[in-house]
Amino acid sequence: MVKIRLMGEKDAAAVRQVDALAFWAWAKEVKGERASMFRRTLTNILICREKDPEGCFVAEREGQVIGFIFSRTWGGVGWFGTFALLPEYQGQGIGKRLMAASLGYLQREPGRLIGLETMGESPSNLGLYLRQGFWLRFPTLLMAKRLEGKPRADEDLPRWSLADLRSQGSWLKDLREATGQIYQGLDYSKEITSTAQHGLGETLILMREGKAVGMSVTWLTSGWEGWGEERASVQVLALHPRYTSEQTLYALLAATEGLAYAYGKKLVTLPVNGQQGWVVEQLLGRGYRVEGAALRMTWRGTADGLTAQRCADLSRWAG
Ligand SMILES: CC(C)(COP(=O)(O)OP(=O)(O)OC[C@H]1O[C@@H](n2cnc3c(N)ncnc32)[C@H](O)[C@@H]1OP(=O)(O)O)[C@@H](O)C(=O)NCCC(=O)NCCS
Incomplete structure (x- = not known):
């Protein structure tokens, strides 16, 4: 059973680990074995959470954090990211549940412009977001x-x-x-x-x-x-x-x-x-x-x- 719950400060180290492993696995798919693993600092994770504590969630299975999503609101504009799951739990519908939690938070303010940015080299991310109802815009350079x-x-x-x-x-x-x-x-x-x-x-x-x-x-x-x-x-x-x-x-x-x-x-x-x-x-x-x-x-x-x-x-x- 996988539970979606609000992220707490105490989850920061686990979130940091999931982030590093998920994006490393993705980078290896794109660049092969020469891909390096990059880690955010613990401070970076805590600061991302602190900006919108009611909009950051983790996916937990048997007490272990296996995925997470951050939301960010700038008044009338809001977006989610970063967002990731441990590779072995991807493709099972858990990401969509995390996304739904974030969207629920971002939609609390009526009329807000909601969006995201993702890597162009990831067809599965593009497919996921398009199927969930996101529209493509100009890329951010x-x-x-x-x-x-x-x-x-x-x-x-x-x-x-x-x-x-x-x-x-x-x-x-x-x-x-x-x-x-x-x-x-x-x-x-x-x-x-x-x-x-x-x-x-x-x-x-x-x-x-x-x-x-x-x-x-x-x-x-x-x-x-x-x-x-x-x-x-x-x-x-x-x-x-x-x-x-x-x-x-x-x-x-x-x-x-x-x-x-x-x-x-x-x-x-x-x-x-x-x-x-x-x-x-x-x-x-x-x-x-x-x-x-x-x-x-x-x-x-x-x-x-x-x-x-x-x-x-x-x-x-x-x-
Ligand atoms: C992105 C990520 C969080 C998504 O979580 P997930 O649990 O794997 O996603 P889900 O299983 O909930 O949903 C995947 C959906 O995308 C769809 N999908 C995947 N590849 C697709 C493709 N090429 N074309 C169309 N749809 C596609 C799946 O069919 C599924 O939708 P469905 O259930 O309606 O069929 C996860 O894959 C991940 O951690 N990836 C590595 C890090 C990353 O890229 N993060 C996002 C950065 S913006």
Whole structure:
């Protein structure tokens, strides 16, 4: 008998093990025996859970955790992932039960846009999600730029970590208003506060006319053991549509690259959904290259996706 229940903090080590084994088995299918096993840090698992504790579940059999799913809500937008089962329990309907638990949580807020991102090289994942009622969207590109020398920044941006509580409070309010213009109710606050609370990196704020109109949340630490320390990874970068221009986007990017350089990082990575053709072009022009891609899918009937024309809303629906 397999039971689906809420994930607790005490499950973190078991979840971490299932994650490593499930994705290693998948990587071996794609790359053969040369595939390496990567482990998330225990902190990464705990932080993923902490962001939406009511939306993270495990599958348990005879007291052993054999599978798990994480959900993430950003106000009007929500998604699930990462999600995995021990290889010997795959293909028996347990994944669908975990998914149903997560979808139940994500649907608690009416009108929420619900989605996920998955690997294009996995026909069984694609089949699973399509059969469950997800629609394919534009892929999310994972882009990277190598830092050759000290980046030039024309504007010094305020840092979250140096601000007082009053400024932080008003920035959060302004930024909620800004991202709400990109998609109704979209709210990245928890990514900013969690990054600060756990010392994972820094949030840079772009101010215009006395208000916060854009930000970039960048991790300067890796969520993986023995991998990614040379990278500064932008988790979220967003701009108020009214203030979206080459000048404001470049100000955020240049400041982010400067931050990464100051921390001795060699690469800046960021995710951008292919629907935002304007940003993709700007990034290519600024020396970013495509490193990979993930397929984005949305739950039927929740929305058509993000449609703003000149839009800068960089994030990925995967954790
Ligand atoms: C993805 C994963 C969690 C799914 O869990 P699972 O228990 O194996 O999935 P289930 O058995 O519940 O469901 C599989 C469904 O996909 C369908 N499916 C599988 N391959 C398919 C294909 N190529 N085309 C169409 N449908 C397919 C199955 O038929 C089944 O649906 P059905 O029961 O309606 O027939 C699990 O396989 C896993 O851990 N994979 C490795 C890690 C991973 O890829 N995680 C997801 C990252 S986004």
